[in-house]
Amino acid sequence: MKKGNLSRVKDVLLKIRNIVITTHVNPDGDGISSELALYLFLRKLGKQVMIINKDPVPEMFAFLPAVDEIRVSEQIPTHPDLVIVTDCGGLERTGLKIPENYNPMVIVIDHHLTNDQNGEINLLDQDASATGELIYHLIKAMETDCPAKMDYPIALCLYTSIFTDTGSFRYSNTTSEALEVASKLLSYGINSWTVAEQVYESRPYATLRLLGRFLQTIGISRKGRFAWGSIVKEDFHKTGTREEHTEGLVNYPRSIRGVEVSVFFREMDSDLVKISMRSKGEVNVAAIAEKFGGGGHHNAAGCTMKGSMMEVRKKVLRIVSESLQDDVPEEDSVEVCG
Ligand code: 5GP
C-alpha cells in the first residue's frame, strides 16, 4: 500500500462532509464489513454518510452492526461530495447509476489483483488479506488526528472481513500482517467463535438440500486437474433457496485431491451465467476470468457470461482445459455440450 495514498485518503475524509459508501454487486463478507466499519467510524466523526448497495446483504451477515442501515438501490439519492468504493476496482462493478452531469470525487479502497485504478485516489494493496485490513490501517491513522476511535462494533466488522476473505484463516492471504491485525481486533472484545458461528454455523436447512443437488452435478477432467459443478434456476425453486445460498459451493470441487482449478456455474437467466473459479497453488484464475471480462485474485475469481448454461460451460471448460493441458471426458462432453 502506498503510504502517501493512505494519508491523502485520510485528509479527504477528515475534510469532506457528505459521503456515500458502496461495494461490488453480490456483496460478500469483506465488502459489507468494510463499508460498515468505515460508515460507523465516519458517523462517529459527525459526517453525513450513507451506504448504498445495488444488491441486498446476504442473511449470514445480518448480525453485523448497523446492517439495517444499508440502503439497497441502484440510484444515489443525494449528490454527495465523495463516493467511496470498497472491495472492487471502481463504480462500474458496483452497479450504481450516477446521475447525469454529476461527477463526484471517487476513492477506491481495494485489494484485488485486477483493478483499473478508476478512483481519483486509489488505496490499493494486492498483498492485503482483505479490504478490511486496509480500512483497519486507515482508521488507525485517522484516530491519531480526530476524536473518533476504533471500538467494538467497528472491530467486529473488520474481524469479519478478514475472517471471511481468508476462508477462516486458511487461504494463502493469511499472512502474518493479516493475523496481526486480526489479533489486535480480537483485543476489542470480539469472540472468534461467535463470528464463526454466525457466518458458517447458522445455515438454513434448505441450503443443505441445495448442496446435495450441487454435489450430484460435479464432474472431473480426464487427468483430474480440474473439476466443476453447476446450479440451475430449478434447483433454487425446488429447494426454496436463493443465489446467496450458493456461497462456498465452488470450494467442493476444489477440495478433491489433485484438482488445481474448480469452476462453479450458476444460471442467472436462460442466457446469463455467473462463473466462480478457485485454484490451488500455481494457476492464476483471475487471468482466466479476465479473458471473459471478469477478474479477481490469483486463487479466486469470477465473471458473468452471456449464453445458455451449456454454451457457457463449453466455452469456459475449453479455456481451462487448454491452460491445464487436460480435457473433459467424452461422456461429460455429451452432457456438458448437449
Ligand atoms: P466469487 O466467485 O466469490 O463471486 O468471486 C471471487 C473473487 O472474484 C472476488 O474477489 C470477486 O470480487 C471477484 N469477481 C467475481 N466475479 C467478478 C466479475 O465479474 N468481475 C470482476 N472484476 N471480479 C469478479
Ligand code: MN
Ligand atoms: Mn475482498
